[in-house]
Amino acid sequence: MTPVSQDFAPPLKLIAPFFDFGVLFYLLSMLALLFFEPTFSYQQMDVAGWVHLFLLGFVMMIIFGAMAQLIPVVLEVGHVVVDVYYIILPLLALGTVVMVLGFWLMPALLPYGGLLVLIAMIIFAFENIATLKKTELRTLTVDTVAWSNGYLLLGILTGFALALGLSGDLGINVSLMLKAHVYAVLGGYVILTIMGLSLTLIPMFSLAHGFDETAVKRAFKLVILSVALVFVGAVLGFEWLMMIGYALSFAGIFFYIWQIYIIAKLTVRKELDVWAKSIIFAFVTLLLSILFSIVYFITEQETALHTSVWFLLLGFVTFFIIGHLYKIVPFLVWFERFAPLVGKEKVPMLHEMYNKEGAAMMFWFTSAGVLLGGAGLLFESGILFKAAGSFLFTGAVFLYITMKKMLAYGE
Known part of the structure; x- marks a missing residue:
């Protein structure tokens, strides 16, 4: 770590x-x-x-x-x-x-x-x-x-x-x-x-220690090389070079997911708070993104590509960021406003610095929206996609409210 x-x-x-x-x-x-x-x-x-x-x-x-x-x-x-x-x-x-x-x-x-x-x-x-x-x-x-x-x-x-x-x-x-x-x-x-x-961050918040980093080192090298190949291939118009880069990306992401699995096995913290749920959902949607990207390369169906990108951005990237906000922001606020008071008066615990009900509503609305949106794109269903937008916007409102309260805590 x-x-x-x-x-x-x-x-x-x-x-x-x-x-x-x-x-x-x-x-x-x-x-x-x-x-x-x-x-x-x-x-x-x-x-x-x-x-x-x-x-x-x-x-x-x-x-x-x-x-x-x-x-x-x-x-x-x-x-x-x-x-x-x-x-x-x-x-x-x-x-x-x-x-x-x-x-x-x-x-x-x-x-x-x-x-x-x-x-x-x-x-x-x-x-x-x-x-x-x-x-x-x-x-x-x-x-x-x-x-x-x-x-x-x-x-x-x-x-x-x-x-x-x-x-x-x-x-x-x-x-x-x-x-x-x-x-x-x-x-x-x-x-x-x-x-x-x-x-x-993941080992720090899950209390996982002493894990082997071989997998993530391989992932790091493969992703660096894959991006370089795709970038050069795109600039020069070499489709074959881009395809090699795509293949190396899949390999790199596989080793990255394997590394996270290794860390997860060693985790001491078993509580499924909003951070843990968000990280789990993030990696589930990353797997879905990989699955649909493979389907796209096999079938060349645009709907599979749209679904893959959706799960990558709205699923993996969004939930990785949002989940960590509920850990990072309370810590920053606590460190700034309450750390000097330790030993002098009672200070709050980090998990007390955000509204758990609001965070739960954010998670369930947003995760439902991501899944509905993926289905809407895959089947080109306007009803499902509009429903997804409604769920995602509602989840975003809860995120905005809970974030404002976290940043204002103790002022």
């Missing part, structure tokens, strides 16, 4: 707004789902707008906030310039809004929104890289941070090229560049980051 220290943690006032905005963007993206149909193409501008609202506004916003806290904690060194996060937040938030408006209403806005996001992510990546150079630790988590930030730079550069291409300012093959962009961001940054965080 990766060692963790709180000595270099930045203040709550820097991190909390990332979680505030991230949950708000999640709520808006679930609301927007109500206006979509289960039949679509990923090259549709309105679909691209929703994907960027979800990925930039929710996933990236939460990850950036979490990494602002976890990078110095895991590396055991302070940020080189921690105050840049006060700049990153408004740039990313405004850039997301402008990009979504560009996709939905006025394509000419895309380069401007894309430029704001590009600046925010370049600042984030270079600050992380500079912080990495300060540490003497050489763990898998450190390597994951380094590689994921490298792929993030590739992803945002190809994304900016796409923004110029869609606005008519740059002549590019949009289809191939889109594949390179998606794989660099999702596979190279989001998945690698989740893999690195898993090795720290």
Whole structure:
């Protein structure tokens, strides 16, 4: 298990707004789902707008906030310039809004929104890289941070090229560049980051110790190589190279899931709280995503691809993030507001700092929405998909309310 220290943690006032905005963007993206149909193409501008609202506004916003806290904690060194996060937040938030408006209403806005996001992510990546150079630790988590930030730079550069291409300012093959962009961001940054965080957070919250890391090391190498092959194949138009990359991705994810299984067998904490339920559901939907992606490669049915991506994003990524919010946010609030009071007066336990009923409602509505949405996409059922949107939006409301209360606890 990766060692963790709180000595270099930045203040709550820097991190909390990332979680505030991230949950708000999640709520808006679930609301927007109500206006979509289960039949679509990923090259549709309105679909691209929703994907960027979800990925930039929710996933990236939460990850950036979490990494602002976890990078110095895991590396055991302070940020080189921690105050840049006060700049990153408004740039990313405004850039997301402008990009979504560009996709939905006025394509000419895309380069401007894309430029704001590009600046925010370049600042984030270079600050992380500079912080990495300060540490003497050489763990898998450190390597994951380094590689994921490298792929993030590739992803945002190809994304900016796409923004110029869609606005008519740059002549590019949009289809191939889109594949390179998606794989660099999702596979190279989001998945690698989740893999690195898993090795720290899941053992820490489940109290699992002394496990072998061979499987995740293999997963790490395979995913890094697979993203590189898909990216190069997409840029150069080599379909065969991309297929090799896809195959290596499956192998990498298999070893990652095997590593999580090894950790799960050693867990001491048996309580099925909202974190444990969310992590279990996340990996169930990851398996479903893999299953439907295999079906897609065999049958080339677009509905299988849509279902696979749905379970990956709304199932695995969403529940991995949401589940950890119910652990990370109470700890950050407790550490900031109650740690100095230990030994002087009674302080709350972490599990007392969020509403369990609200968290349970969030979990059941959101998980039901994910399953209904997957079925709606697979069978192209408008009724099922609309029902899924309603459940997901309701779950998002409960998440927003419980998150606001957690962040305000003890003020």
